[in-house]
Amino acid sequence: MNTTQIACIFDLDGVLVDTAVYHYQAWKKLANSLGFDFSHAQNEQLKGVNRQRSLEKILNWGGITKTAAEQEELAALKNSWYVEMISKMSDTEVLPGSLKLLTELQAAGVPVALGSASKNSGLILERTGLSHFFNAIVDGNSVTSSKPDPEVFLKGAELLRTEPSNCVVFEDAAAGVEAALAAKMAVVGIGTAENLPGADVVIEDLSKINLEKLKALLQHKS
Template structure:
């Protein structure tokens, strides 16, 4: 069955797989090495934010000033620890409902893109056996600005040859929600509604999400 009325763009971390725990562990290790601690609440503020902006926030929280060269070295160190962790990921870490929805969209010939701030998305998709579902991958290696700038989603739609009004973004971070809204796309907030203002639909995870539900969401959004 072919359906070209919608296109779907998925964030990666916290939507399809849970790598947030590894980001947290790596950032916490870095903060501890600099002499201060790093909390889960602070980690929430880094969702959807690229590596250098995240580092700037963490250094601010620790009251530490570093040169640009030093910051690049710290970011690289954090990434080394993080990559070591995600290199041991497996398909068992795909979040509930993700595989079923991706398969359903794929079976319906609905175009799928990744829209992630991660520069390690290729490795994560490979380790979790999700690569083959994606018609386009836009990640931190392909954009110059991070969310809440809409660049990642705009590029995703362009690669899918889809109009913005036909796209649905799946996001678990407020910065990503803002980016999707700025891109004039429908957006599904994955997680707690209170943390995702502006989303058109709120879900705990991708379990039970149907293609028809998504088609109806786009139709309603168009008015």
């Protein structure tokens, strides 16, 4: 049992590693192949949203209707481009503070889980050298409901054998913050306060937080 009475659940994209650029490039390539463009502003609206819902939004922006079978093919095509891109990732794409915080948590015996919508989390963690920090992985392959549903975080707490009230979630998406709050967990937002309503604290990146601050956050939350 960890003596700190704290467990941490991390989103992946935009929190630990920078994969947003690859999602954007793959979705843009798909949109362009269908005859319309896809902007950075639209890409922001896809943060924390699963692949199918993202595709539906993009088709709607392009004014295009596709059958369920056609949508499945397009989602698979986008994913194949994305996987090709992330297969070339390295530890240079780990975001500032991630390695230091994960190392500190591991040294203190704090259980850590991944809580991500990504279906490619295993490959990303492997390519960036972060796999060994995680006691549990919950991603798009193991949940049926996407954020803002709290399933991903509740399953993370269950796998870490701890109560939701002991958990601190790290999120960069409004849907993820909403999901963590619904799970009755503390939330550290990565980004800007206006984009992450409801987060208990918002920081620029993980270099701005440490274990002592996380303990204080949980104590204040309770």
